[in-house]
Amino acid sequence: MFSRGCQYALRAVLYLAVHSEEAHPLNVRDIARALQVPTPYLSKLLQKLARDHLISSVKGPGGGYFMSPENLRSNLAGVIHCIDGPDALQGCIMGLPVCSSENPCPLHVQAYALREGLNYQLEKQTIGELAEKVKRTGLKL
Template sequence: MFSNSSKYAIKAVLFLALHASEKNKVMVKDIANPINVPLAYIAKLLQQLVRENLVSSVRGPKGGFYLSEANLNKSVINIIYVIDGEEKLNSCMLSLKKCHEETPCPLHNVLSASRNNILNKLKNITIKELASDVNEGNSFLPL
């Protein structure tokens, strides 16, 4: 359901939520290795997220990436929308172009309620809440 790019972007954003702040910015080279994503790839993804105000950054010797309070309060689904686009999340699970409510593919009716449930959960959970779950030990992120 999610592309590798979206998964990498979510891991990077969570890394920033857990390890960076406005006073303690993190450089791309310090993110790539812990989340196991090539440096150039994660740099490109982070720039997309900066352009859409999901991640903050500062250039220069004391620069790097971090999450502002406004960034932390964005819903997780926004990351996926920026990286993959909203259409990908709503596209047919069998990649059939003509699949929709009136002409459903064989999996449409089986999976559509589950997909809608997942999308609603991603719309209603913030980056801050996911990071808090990791900090509290309710989930883990091997960083």
């Protein structure tokens, strides 16, 4: 559904949010190791998220990434739009090149309803809320 980069970004943002009470920024190598993702790739994703103010960063020695209270109030849709673009959920579920209300695929109506529900949930849920759920339930990142 989402690109591998978007999946890594969602996991990294949640990892940072779960660890948002730590007194120091987390460096990209430690985040990549904890999530078992490639460091160079994650580094580029985190830079992009920081440019879009979805996470915060500190440069230099002892620098790294962290979640500010403002970042924690951002929604999950922002992360997806940052990495995969605003049309991330708009493609045809069957992979057809042309699929619209005027020219629907066999699953268009069902996919539209699912997409609308998912978009609603992603817009509604904040990063901080999901991080609290992860902490409370021990869900795996």
